[in-house]
Amino acid sequence: xxxxxxxxxxxxxxxxxxxxxxxxxxxxxxxxxxxxxxxxxxxxxxxxxxxxxxxxxxxxxxxxxxxxxxxxxxxxxxxxxxxxxxxxxxxxxxxxxxxxxxxxxxxxxxxxxxxxxxxxxxxxxxxxxxxxxxxxxxxxxxxxxxxxxxxxxxxxxxxxxxxxxxxxxxxxxxxxxxxxxxxxxxxxxxxxxxxxxxxxxxxxxxxxxxxxxxxxxxxxxxxxxxxxxxxxxxxxxxxxxxxxxxxxxxxxxxxxxxxxxxxxxxxxxxxxxxxxxxxxxxxxxxxxxxxxxxxxxxxxxx
Numbered sequence: 200x201x202x203x204x205x206x207x208x209x210x211x212x213x214x215x216x217x218x219x220x221x222x223x224x225x226x227x228x229x230x231x232x233x234x235x236x237x238x239x240x241x242x243x244x245x246x247x248x249x250x251x252x253x254x255x256x257x258x259x260x261x262x263x264x265x266x267x268x269x270x271x272x273x274x275x276x277x278x279x280x281x282x283x284x285x286x287x288x289x290x291x292x293x294x295x296x297x298x299x300x301x302x303x304x305x306x307x308x309x310x311x312x313x314x315x316x317x318x319x320x321x322x323x324x325x326x327x328x329x330x331x332x333x334x335x336x337x338x339x340x341x342x343x344x345x346x347x348x349x350x351x352x353x354x355x356x357x358x359x360x361x362x363x364x365x366x367x368x369x370x371x372x373x374x375x376x377x378x379x380x381x382x383x384x385x386x387x388x389x390x391x392x393x394x395x396x397x398x399x400x401x402x403x404x405x406x407x408x409x410x411x412x413x414x415x416x417x418x419x420x421x422x423x424x425x426x427x428x429x430x431x432x433x434x435x436x437x438x439x440x441x442x443x444x445x446x447x448x449x450x451x452x453x454x455x456x457x458x459x460x461x462x463x464x465x466x467x468x469x470x471x472x473x474x475x476x477x478x479x480x481x482x483x484x485x486x487x488x489x490x491x492x493x494x495x496x497x498x499x500x501x
Contacts, residue, residue: 201281202231203297206274208267208354209288210238213247216288220254228298231280236271238262263423265379266372268354276364283361285354286402291318292356293401300358300400304346308363309393310384313356313400314341325404326352341398351394353380356402363392371430373483377420378427385434415463416496418470419487425449425474426483449475466496 205223209216216235223233235254237244239261248256257270268285275283284297292313300311315325316338328335328350335341335350351357367390370383388394428448433441453475456467470492477485487493 202279203228203282203284203301203358204232204234204275204278204280205230205284205286206234206236206268206271207286207288208236208238208264208271209240209244210261210267211240211242211244212288213240213242213244216244217247219286219288219290219292220251222290222292222294225294226292226297227295228301230284230297232278234271234274236267236274238267262372263375263379264354265370265374265376268379268383269369269372272359272364272369276361276369279361281361283359283364285357285359287354287404289405290315290355291403293403296356296400296402297358300356300397303395303397303399306393306395308360309395310351310360310363310387311358311400312351312353312394312396313358313402314338314396314398315352315355315402315404317406318403319406321403323406325355325402325406327407328352338398341396344398347396347398349388349394350396351384352396352404353384355404356400360392363387363390366390366392374427374430375423375486377423378431379423382427382430382434385431389434415466416493416500418463418467419490419493421467422470422474422485422490422492425452425471426478429478445478446475449478463496466492469495 207219223230233254235248235256237248237256237258245258257274259270272283296313303311317323317325322338324336324338341347367386370379374382384394429445432445436444453468453471456464456471473492
C-alpha cells in the first residue's frame with residue numbers, strides 16, 4: 200500500500216499551525232505520518248511541538264519556505280514514503296482533501312495540488328491564476344474541470360510522488376521565499392512530470408495580499424519574487440534564452456514601478472532593480488535584513 204506523509208513548514212504561527220494539524224488529523228484518508236519543519240520559531244511553537252509525540256519534528260534556523268520544504272521533502276524521501284503532501288502552516292485542509300487527491304485519475308508519478316480557496320470568501324480562489332487562454336479567479340472557474348493541467352499553488356496541499364523527488368531533487372534553499380515554489384513546479388514540468396490541480400480537493404488559505412502591490416515594509420518579499428524569477432524563466436526557456444527573457448521582463452517590471460501611481464514607488468523601483476541585478480550576477484545569498492533597499496527604507500522611516 201502506498202504511504203503518504205504530510206509535510207508542514209511553520210514559523211511563528213502557532214495558532215495557525217494547530218488548526219492546520221487538526222485538519223490533517225481529521226482526514227477521511229488517514230495519513231501515515233506528519234512531519235513538521237520548525238523554521239526557528241520563537242513564539243512558543245518549539246515548546247508546544249515538544250509535547251506532540253505523534254509528530255515527527257525537525258527544527259532548524261529560519262531558512263524561509265524554500266529551506267523548510269527542502270528539509271521536509273528530503274526527510275520524507277529518505278524515510279521512503281511514496282507520496283509527500285506539502286503545505287504551509289496557514290492552510291486548512293477539507294476533511295476529504297487527501298482522499299480526493301488519491302482518488303483522482305491515476306497519472307503515475309506526478310504532482311497533484313488541491314484547489315486553494317480563500318478562507319475569507321469561499322467563492323474566490325486564494326491565488327489568482329492568469330493564463331493566455333483562461334483566467335482562474337473564482338472557485339467556479341476551476342470546479343467545472345476534473346483536472347487542470349499546468350496549474351498548481353505550491354506548496355498548499357501539494358502531493359508529490361517520490362519518483363519526482365528522485366529525478367528533480369529538492370527545492371533550492373538559496374531561493375529562500377517567493378518564487379521557490381514556482382521554480383520547483385517548472386523544474387518538474389521540464390522533466391516531463393504532470394502537474395495538475397484537482398478541484399475536488401479543497402484547501403483553505405488566506406488570500407494573496409500582493410494583488411495590488413505589497414505595502415512597505417513588507418515589500419522585502421517582492422525582492423525574492425523578482426530575483427528568483429530568472430530561475431523560472433530558465434526552466435521554461437533554457438539557460439540562454441531564459442536569461443534574455445528575464446532581462447527583458449525585469450527591465451519592464453522595474454521601470455513600471457516608477458510610472459505606477461503607488462505610495463513608495465521609488466522604494467519599489469529600487470528593490471526591483473536590486474533584485475534584478477543580484478539575479479543577473481548570481482547573488483542568491485541575501486536575507487531580508489541584508490537587502491539594501493530595505494535597510495534604506497528603515498533608515499529613512501524610523
